[in-house]
Amino acid sequence: xxxxxxxxxxxxxxxxxxxxxxxxxxxxxxxxxxxxxxxxxxxxxxxxxxxxxxxxxxxxxxxxxxxxxxxxxxxxxxxxxxxxxxxxxxxxxxxxxxxxxxxxxxxxxxxx
Amino acid sequence: xxxxxxxxxxxxxxxxxxxxxxxxxxxxxxxxxxxxxxxxxxxxxxxxxxxxxxxxxxxxxxxxxxxxxxxxxxxxxxxxxxxxxxxxxxxxxxxxxxxxxxxxxxxxxxxxxxxxx
Numbered sequence: 001x002x003x004x005x006x007x008x009x010x011x012x013x014x015x016x017x018x019x020x021x022x023x024x025x026x027x028x029x030x031x032x033x034x035x036x037x038x039x040x041x042x043x044x045x046x047x048x049x050x051x052x053x054x055x056x057x058x059x060x061x062x063x064x065x066x067x068x069x070x071x072x073x074x075x076x077x078x079x080x081x082x083x084x085x086x087x088x089x090x091x092x093x094x095x096x097x098x099x100x101x102x103x104x105x106x107x108x109x110x111x112x
Numbered sequence: 113x114x115x116x117x118x119x120x121x122x123x124x125x126x127x128x129x130x131x132x133x134x135x136x137x138x139x140x141x142x143x144x145x146x147x148x149x150x151x152x153x154x155x156x157x158x159x160x161x162x163x164x165x166x167x168x169x170x171x172x173x174x175x176x177x178x179x180x181x182x183x184x185x186x187x188x189x190x191x192x193x194x195x196x197x198x199x200x201x202x203x204x205x206x207x208x209x210x211x212x213x214x215x216x217x218x219x220x221x222x223x224x225x226x227x228x229x
Contacts, residue, residue: 004154006154008152042222043203043220043221043222043223044155044203044220045220046218046219087154087155099157099160099168099170099171100145100157100205100218101157102147102154102155102156102157103154104152104153104154105153105154
């Protein structure tokens with residue numbers, strides 16, 4: 001079983017729609033969680049951190065459920081520019097001295 | 113520098129040859145990570161350094177792979193006797209660690225696309 005699992009998609013939704021992805025992790029000792037965005041043939045870039053209380057950044061909302069060991073990302077009012085692969089990232093530490101584990105990513109395609 | 117720099121951006125090599133991939137992290141970042149990403153997959157952990165030492169090298173697939181960071185800044189990933197299965201994008205990331213108690217995330221370089229023919 002992979003340490004971090006994501007539905008690979010692709011999710012193909014119309015512009016303006018709301019879309020949500022989930023990510024599950026197997027290590028209950030995991031401490032820090034992130035969503036990264038990766039455009040085709042580009043490097044991953046931090047989208048947002050995920051906090052236990054849930055957090056929002058504009059049209060993006062991230063949630064963490066420690067009991068069920070999953071993380072979610074909600075995108076409201078999706079834009080064409082949101083088309084990308086979204087990577088779930090988990091670490092076992094609050095500090096930088098920790099291996100970071102990526103999911104395989106969920107592909108999102110927004111159509112006009 | 114302003115970002116994480118990786119060179120070369122592309123490398124084509126023949127099966128059996130030796131290659132070196134370089135990563136120049138953001139100045140002052142103590143932690144440096146190497147990942148490998150195959151098409152359609154997420155980045156796969158290889159090794160990370162805290163300063164000059166390899167804190168975790170559990171992701172290196174076999175003894176053909178080796179990485180160094182002799183002065184705690186630039187790192188080199190070395191692959192001996194390359195195989196076609198080594199073809200992938202090799203990503204480097206660095207981080208400064210905690211920022212105000214909240215983890216600051218990782219900054220990636222644009223990667224080296226290695227093709228073994």
